[in-house]
Amino acid sequence: MMRLSRQTHIALLAGMAALLILAGCAAPLPKSPDELHYPVLDFHVPDVETLVLANGIRLYLKENKELPLVQMTAMIGSGAMTTPKEKTGFDGLFGSTWRSGGAGERSPDELNAYLDQLAADLSTSLGPYTAEVDLSLRSEDLAKGIAVLGDLLRRPTFAAERLDLARSQAQEYLRRQNDNPGAISSRLLMAALYPNHYLGYSPSEESLAAVTRQDLVDFHRTYFAPNNLWIAVSGDFERAALLRILEENFGDWARRAVPEQTLPTLLHPQSGSVQVAAKNLPQTSILIGDQGLTKDNPDQYAVRVMNYILGGGGFNSRMMREIRSDRGLAYSAYSYFQIGRRLPGPFVAGTETKNASVGPAINLTRQIMQELRDRPVTEEELQLAKESLVNSFVFGFENTHSVVSQQMSQAFYGYPADYLAKYRQRIAAVTAADVQRVAREFIDLGRQQIVLVGNPQEFRGELDGLGLPVVDVDLDKPR
Amino acid sequence: MRLTHGLIILLLGLLPGFAGTALGSPTLEEKVIEHQFANGLKLLVVERHDTPIVSAYITMGVGSVHETSETRGVAHLLEHMLFKGTETFGTTNYQKERPILEAIEKAGSSLDALRLQKDADPARVAALKKELADLQEEHKQYVVKDVFSTIYSENGGVGFNAFTSKDQTTYLISLPSNKLELWALLESDRMKHPVLREFYTERDVIREERRRSYDTNPGRQLYESLVLNAYNVHPYRNPIIGWHSDIANLSPQKTRGFLHKYYAPVNTVIALVGDVKAADAIALVERYFGDIPPGTPAPNVAAIEPEQTGEKRVIDIFDAEPRLAIAWHKPTMPNKDDYVFDLIDQILGSGRTSRLYRALVEEQQLATSVSVYGAPGSRYPNLFVIDAIPRYPHTTAELESAIYAELDKLSNELVGDAELTKVRNRLLTDQLRQLDSNAGLAGLLTSYQSLAGDWRYLVTYKQEIEKLTAEDIKQVAGEYFKAANRTVVVLKREDAS
Numbered sequence: 001m002m003r004l005s006r007q008t009h010i011a012l013l014a015g016m017a018a019l020l021i022l023a024g025c026a027a028p029l030p031k032s033p034d035e036l037h038y039p040v041l042d043f044h045v046p047d048v049e050t051l052v053l054a055n056g057i058r059l060y061l062k063e064n065k066e067l068p069l070v071q072m073t074a075m076i077g078s079g080a081m082t083t084p085k086e087k088t089g090f091d092g093l094f095g096s097t098w099r100s101g102g103a104g105e106r107s108p109d110e111l112n113a114y115l116d117q118l119a120a121d122l123s124t125s126l127g128p129y130t131a132e133v134d135l136s137l138r139s140e141d142l143a144k145g146i147a148v149l150g151d152l153l154r155r156p157t158f159a160a161e162r163l164d165l166a167r168s169q170a171q172e173y174l175r176r177q178n179d180n181p182g183a184i185s186s187r188l189l190m191a192a193l194y195p196n197h198y199l200g201y202s203p204s205e206e207s208l209a210a211v212t213r214q215d216l217v218d219f220h221r222t223y224f225a226p227n228n229l230w231i232a233v234s235g236d237f238e239r240a241a242l243l244r245i246l247e248e249n250f251g252d253w254a255r256r257a258v259p260e261q262t263l264p265t266l267l268h269p270q271s272g273s274v275q276v277a278a279k280n281l282p283q284t285s286i287l288i289g290d291q292g293l294t295k296d297n298p299d300q301y302a303v304r305v306m307n308y309i310l311g312g313g314g315f316n317s318r319m320m321r322e323i324r325s326d327r328g329l330a331y332s333a334y335s336y337f338q339i340g341r342r343l344p345g346p347f348v349a350g351t352e353t354k355n356a357s358v359g360p361a362i363n364l365t366r367q368i369m370q371e372l373r374d375r376p377v378t379e380e381e382l383q384l385a386k387e388s389l390v391n392s393f394v395f396g397f398e399n400t401h402s403v404v405s406q407q408m409s410q411a412f413y414g415y416p417a418d419y420l421a422k423y424r425q426r427i428a429a430v431t432a433a434d435v436q437r438v439a440r441e442f443i444d445l446g447r448q449q450i451v452l453v454g455n456p457q458e459f460r461g462e463l464d465g466l467g468l469p470v471v472d473v474d475l476d477k478p479r
Numbered sequence: 480m481r482l483t484h485g486l487i488i489l490l491l492g493l494l495p496g497f498a499g500t501a502l503g504s505p506t507l508e509e510k511v512i513e514h515q516f517a518n519g520l521k522l523l524v525v526e527r528h529d530t531p532i533v534s535a536y537i538t539m540g541v542g543s544v545h546e547t548s549e550t551r552g553v554a555h556l557l558e559h560m561l562f563k564g565t566e567t568f569g570t571t572n573y574q575k576e577r578p579i580l581e582a583i584e585k586a587g588s589s590l591d592a593l594r595l596q597k598d599a600d601p602a603r604v605a606a607l608k609k610e611l612a613d614l615q616e617e618h619k620q621y622v623v624k625d626v627f628s629t630i631y632s633e634n635g636g637v638g639f640n641a642f643t644s645k646d647q648t649t650y651l652i653s654l655p656s657n658k659l660e661l662w663a664l665l666e667s668d669r670m671k672h673p674v675l676r677e678f679y680t681e682r683d684v685i686r687e688e689r690r691r692s693y694d695t696n697p698g699r700q701l702y703e704s705l706v707l708n709a710y711n712v713h714p715y716r717n718p719i720i721g722w723h724s725d726i727a728n729l730s731p732q733k734t735r736g737f738l739h740k741y742y743a744p745v746n747t748v749i750a751l752v753g754d755v756k757a758a759d760a761i762a763l764v765e766r767y768f769g770d771i772p773p774g775t776p777a778p779n780v781a782a783i784e785p786e787q788t789g790e791k792r793v794i795d796i797f798d799a800e801p802r803l804a805i806a807w808h809k810p811t812m813p814n815k816d817d818y819v820f821d822l823i824d825q826i827l828g829s830g831r832t833s834r835l836y837r838a839l840v841e842e843q844q845l846a847t848s849v850s851v852y853g854a855p856g857s858r859y860p861n862l863f864v865i866d867a868i869p870r871y872p873h874t875t876a877e878l879e880s881a882i883y884a885e886l887d888k889l890s891n892e893l894v895g896d897a898e899l900t901k902v903r904n905r906l907l908t909d910q911l912r913q914l915d916s917n918a919g920l921a922g923l924l925t926s927y928q929s930l931a932g933d934w935r936y937l938v939t940y941k942q943e944i945e946k947l948t949a950e951d952i953k954q955v956a957g958e959y960f961k962a963a964n965r966t967v968v969v970l971k972r973e974d975a976s
Binding site: 029030031032033036038039040041042043064066067068069100112113115116117118119121136138165168169172173175176178179180181279280281282283285313314315316320321324325326327328329330331332352353354383384387388390391392393394395397398399 | 527529530531532562567624625628629630632633634635636637639653655656657658660661664665667677679680681682683684685686687688690691692694695696697766767798799800830831832840841844847868870871897900901904905907908909911912914915916917
């Protein structure tokens with residue numbers, strides 16, 4: 001028998017009531033969704049237990065006995081954002097060598113063999129703001145898994161030959177960075193959106209070569225401390241046993257001062273431009289972008305609704321409808337705002353179309369954007385976007401581990417405590433005037449960066465009408 | 480067999496742990512409620528009440544293998560067209576819309592026929608194009624755009640999608656569980672009264688999809704070429720999406736023909752996984768889908784691929800760094816050798832301690848990545864594939880030799896006990912991980928029901944795997960990994976060595 005929570009019992013009762021109604025009538029089938037009556041959906045944001053250990057480790061716990069598995073995410077609250085330009089690629093090399101380079105008493109090969117024998121999944125990464133380990137294992141192996149986690153966080157080896165291997169892999173990736181048009185356009189767009197900034201840099205042969213093992217060791221030594229560590233655990237574990245094992249592996253790790261990281265100043269691109277990278281392909285990858293916003297911006301709810309209508313709402317969005325569904329110009333057409341945690345994330349609109357229809361596709365996208373600035377959205381569109389965002393909210397909670405790890409990262413980044421609880425209410429409060437206001441703030445056609453990767457012979461002439469400087473990018477040049 | 484690359488599915492039910500560690504937890508076999516309706520429709524339900532959501536999968540046991548040379552690409556085009564609505568949904572007035580749809584079809588078909596003529600009169604082509612465009616413009620007044628998507632979205636649905644494979648076609652959605660009846664209303668109407676509107680525009684969309692997914696993507700291009708060249712006769716060789724000329728010549732008539740021939744309850748499996756009661760679900764499906772006529776079962780493909788009589792080698796020219804892919808013919812499930820290949824797949828290609836990763840990536844450093852998987856379908860004898868990306872300055876030729884050296888070891892030496900235990904453990908645990916999501920489980924259930932004829936393939940899998948020995952692996956490797964049974968494709972630039 002599975003464990004049922006209180007609210008699920010209520011939902012079940014509601015389901016049974018629906019069945020009684022169904023069984024009781026042989027009436028003709030409803031023809032329209034308007035004739036359907038839905039039981040009330042009783043859903044509350046699930047609770048996650050939080051506690052702080054004596055040495056400052058913050059824990060986020062939620063049990064779920066459905067499967068005999070445990071999942072853990074350990075997060076160090078310092079990241080790669082401060083990496084100097086000449087060492088671009090440090091983040092990838094750190095993340096990779098942290099996992100592959102051995103830990104504690106185990107050599108790289110021994111660690112791999114040990115984890116594979118447990119059928120455990122372990123991955124590590126270094127992002128702009130945090131360093132993370134993800135571990136999934138069978139519940140019977142919990143103690144072994146936490147011991148490995150302790151080794152990785154406290155005693156990583158960063159074996160030199162594994163750093164060399166990671167570097168040679170990264171160099172091969174560089175050689176291949178122009179194989180896929182979508183990868184090229186993303187790289188060029190990020191460089192244009194974040195000039196002279198970590199968020200816009202991509203590695204070069206030289207910058208990869210400049211990263212030393214000592215850099216990895218220093219980063220670990222500087223930032224890895226219990227008072228800078230956050231751990232989320234979900235799945236099939238017993239709370240008391242978990243706390244005891246954590247104590248055994250982390251209890252003697254003493255607090256110490258961790259330096260604050262100063263985020264590099266972000267400049268806004270001065271003005272818009274069009275970059276064209278020639279690649280002899282039958283279709284062009286089109287990206288249009290700008291800097292967006294951070295989670296501290298109270299307009300993020302209006303932006304979510306606006307973006308849904310622009311290109312975030314799939315077939316319900318204007319981009320998908322007009323570019324794909326009405327005209328058959330593309331298979332995919334989308335937009336998104338990646339809401340930045342501390343610095344503004346990118347706002348991107350994209351599509352791919354045959355070279356001959358690049359002009360029309362860009363013009364249409366920009367027309368849709370201009371329209372959002374010029375006129376309030378219709379009541380139907382507004383309602384659809386809001387209903388969709390509000391009613392699908394429950395799907396953020398299907399996976400127990402994403403519930404715990406999400407609450408952990410929200411606490412780390414300083415989201416308001418009622419962020420999740422109020423989310424639906426805040427979306428529901430967005431008006432058409434709000435949507436137009438944020439469209440005017442965040443959509444600026446003169447400031448946007450456009451990137452085109454494809455065969456320009458068929459569209460080059462149409463770019464002049466955009467009123468933006470057009471720059472040709474030589475893909476063979478900068479390696 | 481493994482259903483798709485990266486989606487390892489094995490052995491659900493016999494694992495005592497499937498439903499939790501609590502005593503008396505039901506196994507998967509006990510948790511799946513199965514119901515067969517009078518019209519041949521099959522329903523599988525798994526109750527999971529943790530979150531008030533449900534995933535619904537509808538799988539038709541019909542795919543691109545059912546196409547002919549005249550209809551390549553039609554299974555996938557039809558899947559797209561079934562998002563365009565019905566006689567009730569997606570129209571402001573079907574009675575008034577219908578004559579225009581007929582006129583569009585007439586003009587479109589004439590235009591297609593004219594284009595195939597050698598010396599078509601350009602003036603007539605232009606006139607027909609204009610006529611078609613005018614009719615399409617006139618049609619717009621009756622269209623309610625993308626109506627299923629709108630209705631599902633405003634009700635909180637996520638992941639509304641479909642996919643077409645060689646063997647089957649699946650339509651999926653996840654909804655808040657109080658909206659299950661909405662799913663039944665929309666999906667049953669989509670089976671009963673679909674209308675293929677906006678046909679010619681959608682054809683253009685699919686050509687853009689082909690450009691995006693294959694023509695501009697070196698990895699996908701290599702795969703397409705590998706499968707095409709590995710088969711001489713069996714329809715597995717044809718790309719699901721079709722070639723450009725195939726797509727450009729598909730008609731509403733051919734698409735309707737495919738729909739009416741194959742989309743029927745006898746070919747359909749539904750899985751509902753989530754916060755539903757099985758009894759409610761059965762009653763609901765009976766009420767909405769129970770009156771659809773059974774239809775006729777999709778026939779098996781008659782073509783049998785003759786035994787390959789020599790190695791095939793193909794060069795694919797593309798503006799990208801070199802890549803390599805190799806395929807060997809093999810039997811499919813439930814043949815015993817197919818289970819053996821699942822173990823071989825793990826031994827060679829799963830995880831950092833797998834043989835190919837260690838040899839090619841870590842020790843010899845010839846490659847940046849190696850993948851091992853089965854393709855391109857599962858209902859008919861298929862392929863065991865290894866693809867790899869060389870690391871400069873090493874060549875695809877060096878990589879190929881190193882791969883064969885590892886395969887020779889497998890053919891000549893017995894796999895040790897520890898390694899066998901490791902791969903069995905990995906299969907078992909990865910499978911548990913896959914059960915985590917409602918959608919993942921629903922997809923496994925409809926796929927195996929459709930492909931293997933019984934979802935319990937998942938349940939008996941563990942027993943079958945445990946019967947296998949190191950001797951079996953050695954024997955199968957020796958039998959299939961022969962030069963005469965393989966197809967090798969190298970993708971590279973024209974000027975590359």
